[in-house]
Amino acid sequence: MKNIFKYLSIGLGVTIFLLSCEVTNFDLQDNPNFLTPESSDPEFLLNEIQFLFQDIMGDMVRNTDDIMRYEAMTDNYGDVASPTVLNIEWERFYEALNISRTIENQAASDSNLLFHNAISKLLVGYLTVTLVDYVGSIPYEQSSNPLEFPNPKLDNGIDLYKMVLSDIDQAIIDINTATFNVSSDLFYGSDKAKWTAFANSFKLRLLIQTRLASNDLGISNLGAEINTLLGMNIIDTESEDFVYRHAAVEEPESRHFYFTRGYLTGFSQYIGNYFMWMLKDSKSEKDPRIRYYLYRQSDIDPFTGPPYLACGGDPAVDFCYIGEHYWGLDHGETRTGRGDNNLRTTYGIYPGGGAFDEDQFVVASNTPNLLGAGIQPILTASYIKFLTAEAALTLGTNGNPAVLLEEAIRASMSKVLNFGGVTSALAATNTDVDNYVNEVMINYNAATSDDERLNIIITEFYLAGFGNSIEAYNAYRRTGYPLNIQIPIDNDNPTFPRSFPYSNDAVNNNSSIEQKQNTVKIFWDTNPDGFIK
Numbered sequence: 001m002k003n004i005f006k007y008l009s010i011g012l013g014v015t016i017f018l019l020s021c022e023v024t025n026f027d028l029q030d031n032p033n034f035l036t037p038e039s040s041d042p043e044f045l046l047n048e049i050q051f052l053f054q055d056i057m058g059d060m061v062r063n064t065d066d067i068m069r070y071e072a073m074t075d076n077y078g079d080v081a082s083p084t085v086l087n088i089e090w091e092r093f094y095e096a097l098n099i100s101r102t103i104e105n106q107a108a109s110d111s112n113l114l115f116h117n118a119i120s121k122l123l124v125g126y127l128t129v130t131l132v133d134y135v136g137s138i139p140y141e142q143s144s145n146p147l148e149f150p151n152p153k154l155d156n157g158i159d160l161y162k163m164v165l166s167d168i169d170q171a172i173i174d175i176n177t178a179t180f181n182v183s184s185d186l187f188y189g190s191d192k193a194k195w196t197a198f199a200n201s202f203k204l205r206l207l208i209q210t211r212l213a214s215n216d217l218g219i220s221n222l223g224a225e226i227n228t229l230l231g232m233n234i235i236d237t238e239s240e241d242f243v244y245r246h247a248a249v250e251e252p253e254s255r256h257f258y259f260t261r262g263y264l265t266g267f268s269q270y271i272g273n274y275f276m277w278m279l280k281d282s283k284s285e286k287d288p289r290i291r292y293y294l295y296r297q298s299d300i301d302p303f304t305g306p307p308y309l310a311c312g313g314d315p316a317v318d319f320c321y322i323g324e325h326y327w328g329l330d331h332g333e334t335r336t337g338r339g340d341n342n343l344r345t346t347y348g349i350y351p352g353g354g355a356f357d358e359d360q361f362v363v364a365s366n367t368p369n370l371l372g373a374g375i376q377p378i379l380t381a382s383y384i385k386f387l388t389a390e391a392a393l394t395l396g397t398n399g400n401p402a403v404l405l406e407e408a409i410r411a412s413m414s415k416v417l418n419f420g421g422v423t424s425a426l427a428a429t430n431t432d433v434d435n436y437v438n439e440v441m442i443n444y445n446a447a448t449s450d451d452e453r454l455n456i457i458i459t460e461f462y463l464a465g466f467g468n469s470i471e472a473y474n475a476y477r478r479t480g481y482p483l484n485i486q487i488p489i490d491n492d493n494p495t496f497p498r499s500f501p502y503s504n505d506a507v508n509n510n511s512s513i514e515q516k517q518n519t520v521k522i523f524w525d526t527n528p529d530g531f532i533k
Contacts, residue, residue: 042106042116045099047184052096053123054244054376057470058257059089060130061376064469067497068462068476069486072270072329074336076488081497081518083504086134090503093127094143100124101144115178115192118171119185122199125164125171126378129206132157133474134500136522139510151512157523158216161206165217168203172196187242193233198242201235201384208387209474210524211395226397234384238415241380246353248371255372258352258467263364263372266341267297271328273319274486276345278463280322283439288428289416291357292350293466296325298343299361308343310335316489325361332488350419351375351467358424370420377467382411386461390479393454402444405457409437412464455481477525480532487533496532498525 066073066080073080100120107117131138140160142152181190188194207214207226214222235241247254261269271294279287279294302309302321309327311320317330327344329336342363349356353374355367377383385408393401413433440460447453458481465471475481477498488494497518507515519529 040102042103042113043182043184045103046116046120046182047186049096049099049103049120049123050184050186052092052099053127056089056092056096056127057130057244057378058376060134061467061469062257063089063134063500064473066269066272068469068472069272069274069331070466070469070472072272072333073331073488074270074329074334076332076491077494077497077518081500083501083507083515086500086503087505089131090506093131096124096127097140097143112180114174115180115182115190118174118178118199119182119195121167121171122195122202125167126202128160129164130470132160133209133470133522135502136499136516136520139512151510153512158213161210161523162217165203165206168199172199175199187244194240197233197235197240198379200229200232201242201379204229204234204384205379205387208391209478211391212478212526213524216523223391223395223397226391226395230388230398235379235381236384237381238411241415242378243380244376244378246372246374246376248353248373256352256374256376258347259354259369259372259374262295262346262352263354263367263369265365267344267346267364268341270333270336271326271345271347272486273322273328273330275466276326276328277319277322278459278482280324280326283436285432285435285439287463288413288432288436289350289463289466291348291426291428292416292419292422293348294326294345295348295355295357295364295367296327296345296359296361297364298327299325299359300343302327302340302343306338308338308340310338318486318489330489331486332490332494334490349374349422350416351377353420356420356422356424356427358426375419375467377415377465380411380415382408382415382464383461383468383471385411386457386464389457390454390461393450393457401453401457402441405444405460406437406441409440409460409464413437454479455483458482459484476532477522477527480527493530494533495519498522498532 063085065071067077103113103117103120107113128140136157137154138160139152140155142149146152175192175195178192183190188198204226207219207222207229210217211222219225246256249255253260261267276294279290303312309321311317311330311333314320317333319330321327327340346364347354349370351374353370353372355364355369360367385404388397388399389401389404389408391397392399392404410433417428417433440456444453444456447456458475458479461475462472462482476485495518498521499518501518502513502515507513
């Protein structure tokens with residue numbers, strides 16, 4: 001991870017070029033002490049895009065973990081999806097976009113940079129659709145020229161999706177044409193076949209995500225498009241998983257954000273009781289991933305002491321405490337800060353590089369752990385299998401949804417259970433996995449409608465998606481599943497954020513942007529108001 005430079009001032013010059021739509025300083029552009037963007041090293045430029053990519057994606061995950069019940073939401077939807085939430089991500093997105101445009105300009109006159117430009121386009125394209133998925137429309141085209149357009153207009157989310165789909169196609173061509181490798185590739189080590197698999201899988205993800213609004217994208221035969229991609233090189237093995245690998249390095253900070261949250265000075269968040277209950281009690285046996293996902297810091301009774309949990313006996317609370325020292329909070333519980341930071345359940349070894357739960361029951365910071373050398377799972381073989389199972393069930397695309405569901409679960413189990421080299425006697429076994437899979441498949445085969453079957457697919461996707469709540473947030477808005485997801489305990493009819501408000505900074509600095517409510521739906525979310533809670 002020595003190639004990661006946080007907020008790197010690339011060649012001392014790109015800092016000037018990183019003009020977000022809202023913040024500019026034109027006087028510095030002619031300063032002879034600074035290099036021009038065109039003279040900046042493309043390896044450094046691409047390195048910074050990769051850093052910004054993982055940083056933004058990580059922040060988006062943190063923004064959504066509590067909304068999707070992986071963490072407990074200890075406020076309300078209006079607070080966790082407030083106008084200030086995306087301020088930093090908004091600014092960094094435009095930094096990445098402008099660096100990407102610099103690389104594109106360089107590649108136009110230097111064929112040795114085709115691979116650099118392709119990677120840049122794919123990463124910034126992923127960020128672009130992610131921002132669209134959260135806010136709907138964003139300034140894009142005019143943002144490249146702040147002198148002419150100091151208040152760049154919003155570009156429609158549909159048009160941006162179309163642009164990214166086109167950029168993916170061009171990136172694949174450029175990857176296959178390129179003759180010069182990338183030395184700063186932090187994802188695939190300049191492996192063209194893996195980048196192609198990611199590009200095809202990225203496109204597949206977008207097509208399935210927008211399946212309810214494919215006509216808006218001008219796709220006349222969505223099933224045929226998906227089937228074509230399924231016959232191409234896609235992510236279907238763990239070695240092709242698109243993940244960002246964190247390192248156990250403090251300066252510059254390279255550790256996984258789950259580790260820095262849960263292992264340094266006490267866990268300031270709470271794991272969601274619904275998510276823990278799903279792992280522990282929703283089936284006849286515990287989910288084999290539970291000791292990898294979660295680490296229990298204490299075996300004391302949470303109702304003793306101050307007491308640490310204030311929910312005991314409260315009829316409005318669904319779970320309060322699920323037992324066996326899995327200590328979290330319900331969705332919407334506001335009674336927090338009771339001195340239990342080093343007692344409550346925190347993140348485990350996967351994906352944040354923490355500790356495997358061997359019934360140690362000691363403070364997380366005192367455990368043998370991976371020191372934050374975790375991963376950000378962005379697009380994995382298991383995710384692609386879940387999405388493909390959804391498409392097979394809802395669109396009739398190639399593949400048996402039941403077979404794809406089983407393959408998806410097993411791919412997730414393999415990735416999680418083999419992470420970090422766990423050798424404990426309490427590690428999950430093949431029998432544990434088989435028993436879990438068999439129960440899911442019995443339930444799937446016993447389902448009497450496609451709605452029931454889709455609920456099972458998306459519920460298992462949700463459980464496999466720990467560490468990437470972006471996928472869960474999109475799937476929930478797209479399908480309404482998991483069906484049994486917990487509703488806030490203090491509000492039976494909440495207004496779920498179908499999108500996020502615009503960055504407050506963006507609204508204040510760009511007169512073309514008017515703030516919107518979080519009830520506004522993204523173009524591919526065609527489901528009715530009040531559909532989800």
